[in-house]
Amino acid sequence: MKIIKFGGSSVANPENIQRVFSIIKEKLKEHELAVVFSAFGGVTESLLKIAQLAREGDEAYREVLQTLEEKHLAIVRQLISVQSQSTVMTFVKVRFKELEDLFHGIYLIKENSPRTLDYVASFGERLSAFILAESMQGQGLKTQFLDARDVIRTNDRFGQAKVDFEVTNEAIKNYFAKYDGIKVITGFISSTAKGETTTLGRSGSDYTAAIFAAALDAENLEIWTDVSGVLTSDPKLVYTAFTIPQLSYNEAMELSHFGAKVIFPATMQPAMRKSIPIYIKNTFEPENPGTLINGEVSPGALIKGISSIPNVSIVTVQGAGMLDSTVGTSRVFKALAEAKVNVLLISQASSEHSICLAIKTQESYLAKEAVEKEFFYEIKSGEMDKVILLHDLATVAVVGENMKHNPGASGRMFRALGRNNINVGAIAQGSSELNISAVIPQPDLQKALNALHEAFFLSENKVLHVFLVGVGLIGQALIKMIANQQQKLRGDNELDIQIHGMANSRFMAFHEDGFDLSNPYELSDSDEKTDLNKFIRTMEEMNFSNTVFVDCTASQDVAELYTKILEAKVAIVTPNKKANSGSMDQYRALKKLAKKRGVKFLYETNVAAGLPVINTLQDLMLSGDRVIRIEAVLSGSMNYIFSELEKGDPFSEVVKKAKELGFTEPDPRDDLSGMDVARKILILGREAEQDLEFDSIEIQSMVPEDCQNLGSVPEFFEVLRTHDIDFAEMLKVAEAKGERLRFMATLENGKAKVGLNSLPIAHPFSGLGGSDNMILLTTDRYKDRPMIIRGPGAGADVTAAGVFADVIRIGNYTRE
Numbered sequence: 026m027k028i029i030k031f032g033g034s035s036v037a038n039p040e041n042i043q044r045v046f047s048i049i050k051e052k053l054k055e056h057e058l059a060v061v062f063s064a065f066g067g068v069t070e071s072l073l074k075i076a077q078l079a080r081e082g083d084e085a086y087r088e089v090l091q092t093l094e095e096k097h098l099a100i101v102r103q104l105i106s107v108q109s110q111s112t113v114m115t116f117v118k119v120r121f122k123e124l125e126d127l128f129h130g131i132y133l134i135k136e137n138s139p140r141t142l143d144y145v146a147s148f149g150e151r152l153s154a155f156i157l158a159e160s161m162q163g164q165g166l167k168t169q170f171l172d173a174r175d176v177i178r179t180n181d182r183f184g185q186a187k188v189d190f191e192v193t194n195e196a197i198k199n200y201f202a203k204y205d206g207i208k209v210i211t212g213f214i215s216s217t218a219k220g221e222t223t224t225l226g227r228s229g230s231d232y233t234a235a236i237f238a239a240a241l242d243a244e245n246l247e248i249w250t251d252v253s254g255v256l257t258s259d260p261k262l263v264y265t266a267f268t269i270p271q272l273s274y275n276e277a278m279e280l281s282h283f284g285a286k287v288i289f290p291a292t293m294q295p296a297m298r299k300s301i302p303i304y305i306k307n308t309f310e311p312e313n314p315g316t317l318i319n320g321e322v323s324p325g326a327l328i329k330g331i332s333s334i335p336n337v338s339i340v341t342v343q344g345a346g347m348l349d350s351t352v353g354t355s356r357v358f359k360a361l362a363e364a365k366v367n368v369l370l371i372s373q374a375s376s377e378h379s380i381c382l383a384i385k386t387q388e389s390y391l392a393k394e395a396v397e398k399e400f401f402y403e404i405k406s407g408e409m410d411k412v413i414l415l416h417d418l419a420t421v422a423v424v425g426e427n428m429k430h431n432p433g434a435s436g437r438m439f440r441a442l443g444r445n446n447i448n449v450g451a452i453a454q455g456s457s458e459l460n461i462s463a464v465i466p467q468p469d470l471q472k473a474l475n476a477l478h479e480a481f482f483l484s485e486n487k488v489l490h491v492f493l494v495g496v497g498l499i500g501q502a503l504i505k506m507i508a509n510q511q512q513k514l515r516g517d518n519e520l521d522i523q524i525h526g527m528a529n530s531r532f533m534a535f536h537e538d539g540f541d542l543s544n545p546y547e548l549s550d551s552d553e554k555t556d557l558n559k560f561i562r563t564m565e566e567m568n569f570s571n572t573v574f575v576d577c578t579a580s581q582d583v584a585e586l587y588t589k590i591l592e593a594k595v596a597i598v599t600p601n602k603k604a605n606s607g608s609m610d611q612y613r614a615l616k617k618l619a620k621k622r623g624v625k626f627l628y629e630t631n632v633a634a635g636l637p638v639i640n641t642l643q644d645l646m647l648s649g650d651r652v653i654r655i656e657a658v659l660s661g662s663m664n665y666i667f668s669e670l671e672k673g674d675p676f677s678e679v680v681k682k683a684k685e686l687g688f689t690e691p692d693p694r695d696d697l698s699g700m701d702v703a704r705k706i707l708i709l710g711r712e713a714e715q716d717l718e719f720d721s722i723e724i725q726s727m728v729p730e731d732c733q734n735l736g737s738v739p740e741f742f743e744v745l746r747t748h749d750i751d752f753a754e755m756l757k758v759a760e761a762k763g764e765r766l767r768f769m770a771t772l773e774n775g776k777a778k779v780g781l782n783s784l785p786i787a788h789p790f791s792g793l794g795g796s797d798n799m800i801l802l803t804t805d806r807y808k809d810r811p812m813i814i815r816g817p818g819a820g821a822d823v824t825a826a827g828v829f830a831d832v833i834r835i836g837n838y839t840r841e
């Protein structure tokens with residue numbers, strides 16, 4: 026015998042009901058069944074609403090009642106053939122006549138006792154189960170309608186009646202022995218020995234099903250609902266949540282205690298006592314195996330799920346009066362029990378001077394009042410402090426029996442929370458090691474759940490949440506690269522990169538689920554004007570774990586936001602050199618801040634685009650090397666310009682071409698003026714642990730004087746044309762000496778120089794063509810022959826690839 030139960034959403038309308046019948050027919054092929062039904066979706070709520078309206082003297086109750094009757098009659102019309110409708114129609118009409126009288130009585134005497142409300146609510150299941158039994162009959166199934174009030178005996182605690190299992194079990198067995206056919210049973214309702222209608226409280230229909238399963242020693246119990254079992258976390262908050270295939274009874278109870286809504290612990294008890302397996306299945310996805318809850322602890326994952334409770338407060342009771350802890354603590358709990366306050370989590374310091382309780386916020390004031398009343402004299406004498414309330418909190422709990430005797434769970438939990446800048450207010454772990462719970466700020470709840478979910482379930486599948494400012498040459502190339510590699514990264518590297526925010530200087534746009542990168546988004550379609558502070562605020566509000574801010578602008582304004590971004594524990598990746606080439610103090614402060622906040626600040630592409638210069642230099646320094654000298658060609662555009670000039674094209678045309686090829690800065694004067702190279706040698710010097718300020722660099726500018734103060738770039742090109750002849754002459758002089766012109770940077774003895782050099786043909790830089798860069802590092806270890814890094818040092822693809830590599834590096838870093 027199997028007991029199966031369908032909830033309200035499964036029987037909300039005739040279409041859903043037909044699905045339910047198909048499931049039942051399928052099951053009947055192999056099993057004997059009893060089916061428990063909830064009221065049709067929304068009916069219990071409507072009945073209680075009508076009772077409330079009637080009690081308030083609001084005549085509108087009649088209309089709502091009529092609508093409800095119509096809903097039931099419509100279901101009958103759709104499910105049952107015309108020839109067989111009359112019995113059911115009569116049943117429905119008689120029940121609604123009873124309800125009409127009942128509500129009229131409530132309307133007259135303005136009274137709605139729990140007893141009356143139980144009776145009112147009982148009509149929902151009585152109607153649904155009867156209609157469904159009759160329609161199953163109409164589909165050729167032999168059914169037997171059972172009003173559970175005839176067999177489930179309870180006390181008279183209306184609203185949440187206690188079952189007398191001795192009487193109930195006996196009555197159920199007798200009933201099943203007497204009648205055959207599929208028993209179609211009303212969920213939720215029961216009765217006292219005097220025949221008064223009672224209800225079984227929250228998730229009462231599940232409880233009904235469990236009572237029958239236990240009484241009949243059923244093979245198993247299936248709860249059919251509108252989700253595919255118990256999920257690893259709340260899917261509304263954690264999009265990657267997935268169905269847990271199996272849970273032990275203890276794990277299921279613990280998860281639901283901490284907020285998982287699919288099943289309610291009390292409803293499991295009867296089935297649990299008899300070790301009856303419980304399946305949680307989805308009516309709308311019957312092929313999904315759902316979750317099996319049984320007595321077994323499955324090996325493997327450290328935890329099974331992460332649950333949470335929002336709107337929690339911490340109630341702190343402290344003072345010397347608590348030091349006699351046995352008495353102090355017991356008085357706190359006695360006071361709370363008397364005030365009917367439910368304590369979610371308890372944490373007590375070993376000093377026993379204070380005790381911290383997590384309580385639902387709406388009960389926290391009651392708790393404060395109760396405890397302060399209990400300790401009235403101690404508070405008055407100063408022996409105890411007044412109770413402190415802290416609001417706007419939530420609890421998160423990781424649950425799983427495998428945490429027992431397996432170290433590492435709490436480390437992983439708190440590392441994930443800490444790394445995401447989530448402050449933990451209180452911690453508790455039961456000695457059973459079945460759950461570790463923490464109180465965190467409510468606004469961080471979604472971020473915390475996602476961080477924990479990733480840390481425990483998706484540590485092999487990391488999600489990076491990217492916010493990108495600057496969608497020009499490099500930004501766009503980066504988006505394309507991520508789009509092309511997304512599948513591969515997900516599959517081979519278990520890394521999922523999603524872009525949630527984008528901005529250029531004019532527009533910004535956000536996407537909670539991540540932009541669809543296969544279908545490029547046009548920022549000009551957004552109606553939101555760029556506001557950098559708002560961009561950062563929105564990024565913070567989205568509050569994702571593993572957030573990366575990518576700056577692909579050349580903007581000082583954006584660089585000035587880095588402090589704020591790092592403060593928010595968001596990592597930064599950037600090719601923009603502005604931040605690192607500001608003052609030495611600022612450079613140091615950013616590095617220090619990133620370290621302090623435990624996030625990465627990566628800028629490999631600040632120098633020589635995607636070439637591994639900064640990482641190499643950092644490795645050398647970390648391993649104890651010392652830089653003696655740096656000689657380098659650090660500008661892809663300048664190298665292109667001066668090597669192409671050798672082919673005889675006019676200077677201004679070559680500069681234009683360098684811009685078109687994406688080698689120059691947004692404004693090519695930044696390259697020609699030597700400023701860009703100066704920034705790069707400054708950054709290299711700083712990475713080589715030298716104290717360098719920008720002002721100390723000797724810079725030779727290639728921008729003719731009359732081009733320096735021109736406004737727009739096109740204007741600049743116009744005037745530059747008039748200097749083509751000067752540059753041709755410069756080249757001629759060099760060539761006459763058998764030399765080549767190369768724009769270089771050097772750093773030696775703390776002195777940096779940037780400028781154009783005429784080099785002998787044999788010089789390593791003379792052979793550089795196109796956008797190539799070359800960096801010669803002479804160090805203590807590389808003294809006789811310098812270390813050489815060479816390759817293209819500018820261009821959209823090589824730069825975007827370098828930025829992309831930094832982003833991936835962050836993914837790998839956050840993996841542990």
Ligand SMILES: NC(=O)C1=CN([C@@H]2O[C@H](COP(=O)(O)OP(=O)(O)OC[C@H]3O[C@@H](n4cnc5c(N)ncnc54)[C@H](OP(=O)(O)O)[C@@H]3O)[C@@H](O)[C@H]2O)C=CC1
Pocket residue numbers: 494495496497498499500528529530531532555557577578579580582583600601602630631633634661687688689690691818819820821824
């Ligand atoms: N090109 C290369 O080879 C290399 C470039 N880099 C660096 O990469 C960065 C980007 O260069 P590149 O893509 O060529 O430049 P682009 O001019 O092509 O793109 C710059 C982007 O930044 C946006 N932007 C500018 N100012 C702001 C602002 N205040 N707020 C928001 N968005 C802003 C621009 O918006 P809008 O379009 O509205 O103006 C544009 O989308 C630069 O820092 C550069 O030094 C580093 C290594 C190599």
Ligand SMILES: N[C@@H](CC=O)C(=O)O
Pocket residue numbers: 631633634659660661662663688689690696701818819820
């Ligand atoms: N404009 C730069 C590109 C990146 O830094 C260059 O020409 O090298």
